[in-house]
Amino acid sequence: xxxxxxxxxxxxxxxxxxxxxxxxxxxxxxxxxxxxxxxxxxxxxxxxxxxxxxxxxxxxxxxxxxxxxxxxxxxxxxxxxxxxxxxxxxxxxxxxxxxxxxxxxxxxxxxxxxxxxxxxxxxxxxxxxxxxxxxxxxxxxxxxxxxxxxxxxxxxxxxxxxxxxxxxxxxxxxxxxxxxxxxxxxxxxxxxxxxxxxxxxxxxxxxxxxxxxxxxxxxxxxxxxxxxxxxxxxxxxxxxxxxxxxxxxxxxxxxxxxxxxxxxxxxxxxxxxxxxxxxxxxxxxxxxxxxxxxxxxxxxxx
Numbered sequence: 001x002x003x004x005x006x007x008x009x010x011x012x013x014x015x016x017x018x019x020x021x022x023x024x025x026x027x028x029x030x031x032x033x034x035x036x037x038x039x040x041x042x043x044x045x046x047x048x049x050x051x052x053x054x055x056x057x058x059x060x061x062x063x064x065x066x067x068x069x070x071x072x073x074x075x076x077x078x079x080x081x082x083x084x085x086x087x088x089x090x091x092x093x094x095x096x097x098x099x100x101x102x103x104x105x106x107x108x109x110x111x112x113x114x115x116x117x118x119x120x121x122x123x124x125x126x127x128x129x130x131x132x133x134x135x136x137x138x139x140x141x142x143x144x145x146x147x148x149x150x151x152x153x154x155x156x157x158x159x160x161x162x163x164x165x166x167x168x169x170x171x172x173x174x175x176x177x178x179x180x181x182x183x184x185x186x187x188x189x190x191x192x193x194x195x196x197x198x199x200x201x202x203x204x205x206x207x208x209x210x211x212x213x214x215x216x217x218x219x220x221x222x223x224x225x226x227x228x229x230x231x232x233x234x235x236x237x238x239x240x241x242x243x244x245x246x247x248x249x250x251x252x253x254x255x256x257x258x259x260x261x262x263x264x265x266x267x268x269x270x271x272x273x274x275x276x277x278x279x280x281x282x283x284x285x286x287x288x289x290x291x292x293x294x295x296x297x298x299x300x301x302x
Contacts, residue, residue, distance in 0.1 A: 020162055021160075021161075021162050021163035021164075021167050022159075022160070022161045022162055022163070023145075023158055023159075023160050023163065023167060023168075023169060024158060024159040024160075025156060025157070025158055026102070026104050026144065026157040026158060026159055027101065027102030027103055027104045027156070027157045028102060028154055028155070028156050028157075029041065029101060029154070029155040029156070029157065030153060030154060030155075031053070031148075031150075031153040031154060031155050032050075032130075032153070033150065033153060033281075033285075034127050034128040034130065035127055035128055035207070036207030036208060036280075036281055036282060037052050037124070037127050037132075037207055037281070038052065038053040038148075038204050038205075038281050038284075039051065039052060039053070039127070039130070039132075040052075040053050040101065040136060040155060041101075042099070042100070042101055042106075042133075042136055043098070043099070043100040043101070043103075044066075044070040044072070044096055044098070044099055044133075045070055045071045045072070045096055045097050045098055045099075046098060047069070047070050047071065049062075049066060049069075049070055049133035049134065050130055050131065050132055050133050051132070051133055051134050051135060051136040052132060052134070052135045052136070052205050053136055053141075053155065053204050053205065054135040054136060054137050054138075054203070054204060054205025055137075055138050055141060055146075055187065055202055055203060055204045055205065055291065056137075056138075056201055056202070056203025056204065056205045056206055056271075056278060057135045057136075057137030057138065057139075057205055058137060058138060058139065058183070058184070058185075058186070058272070059118045059137055059139055060108075060117050060118065060134065060135055060136055060137040060139055060140055061117060061118045061119070061120050061122065061134045061135040061137070062094055062117040062118075062119055062133060062134035063119070063120070063121060063122055063125060063132070063133060063134055064119060064121065065125070065131070065133075066133035066134055067094050067119060069133070070096075070133065072094040072095065072096060072117070073094065073095050074092045074093070074094055074095075074119070075092050075093040075094070075095055075116065076092065078092070078093050078116070091118065091119040091120060092119065093116045093117065093118060093119065094116060094117045094118075094119050095114075095115070095116050096115045096116070096117070098115075099115045099140075101136070101140075101157065102155075102157060104157060106140045106143075107140070107143075108139045108140060109139055109140070109142055109143055109184075109185065110139070117134060122134070122135070123234065135205055137205075138184075138185040138186070138293075139185075141185075141293070142184075142185035142293040143293070144157040144158060144159060144293065145157070145158040145159075145160045145290065145291065145292045145293060145294055145295075146158075146290070146291040146293075147288070147289075147290045147291075148204075148284060148287075148288065148289045148290075148291065149288050150284050150285055150286055150287050150288065150289070151286060151287075151288070160292065160294035160295065161294065163294065163295055164295060166299075167295070168290055168299055170288075170290075170299075170301060172301050172302065173301070173302045174288075174290070174299045174300060174301045174302060175255055175256045175299065175300050175302060176255075176297060176298070176299055177189055177254065177255035177297075177298040177299070177300060178190060178255075178297075179202070179296055179297060180199070181296050182273045182274075183272065183273040185293060186201060186273050187201070187202045187291065187293075187296065187298060188200065188201055188202070188273065188275055189201075189202055189254060189255075189279055189298065191252065191253060191254050191277065191279070192251070192252070192253040193211070193215070193219065193249055193251070193252050193253075193277070194219065194249050194250050194251060195251075196218055196219055198211075198215050198218060198219075198276035198277050199275045199276050199277070200254075200275060200276065200277035200278065200279040201271070201273065201275045201277070201278050201279065202279050202291065202298065203278040203279060203280055204280075204281050204284065205281075206278045206279075206280035206281065207280055207281050207282065208264070208265050208280050208281075208282050209252075209262075209264050209265070209277065209278060209279055209280045209282055209283055210244070210264065210265040210266070210267060210277065210278045210280065211247070211264055211265070211266045211267075211276065211277050212267065212268075212269050212270065212271060212275065212276060212277060212278065213267075213268045213269055213270050214270070214274060214275065214276045215266075215275075215276030215277050216266060216268060218276055221247070221266065226245050226247060226266060229245040229246055229247045229248075229266070230245065230246045231243050231244060231245040231246070232244055232246075234267075242267055242269060244265045244266065244267040245265070245266045245267070246263055246264075246265060246266075247263065247264060247265075247266045248261065248262075248263045249261070249262050249263070249264060252264070254279065254283065255300060256300075257300070287300055287301065288300070288301035289301075
């Protein structure tokens, strides 16, 4: 009995040790923030490419021009169909020989851990005179926790395991923002807009926060009212052009932060996962934000 009890205690102790919270810094990556786009240098086949950091993209993308510049090979057997703001587009995938961010080797969060990209035309092939090679989406990013220091223009990659609650190594106070995880690695933040509870996808690839079709319906915004707002034509992945309108609201609340009289883009688009809003890079401006894919949490430094 004593031997059995000792073995049981040993198993419990080992289980506790295995579950210890571990936070390991893997790399620091400089950011460029140009016209609302968050850009990161990605090493593809030994060549440095310029990619938009895009937590809203389920699948990472390269442009047709980047396929040539980065010496990628097109897959004759596997392709991807993308549903974007501009509609539907299908092309063969592009395969890499090597892929890294900040010196850390990348692979997709798939069973075979491949290093492929979807090929698609992007609405902004160049930003601020700099060519854009693609989007680095959450199929690669969700393997890490992402600490975004927007004032310092730095992205730090962390490997996190066995952690829950408030585990950050930050010394300054920070607040937790509750999130939901309706699809693979997508982080959806509950927000309040003009007193209405909405669900917003945390999307660093969107330069501006936007209310989508479900949010328009929940807010009761009528077409006649929106027709009075200024508008622009925008394009995205896919062939169609979408009309977006600039609408003034009374109050936006995200976590403990309240923004009075925000002016947001509104467009009758539907994205996956189905959400009411995109919480874009403009919300991140001036903040230190920790996006924890490992624990499905978001933290904001006060």
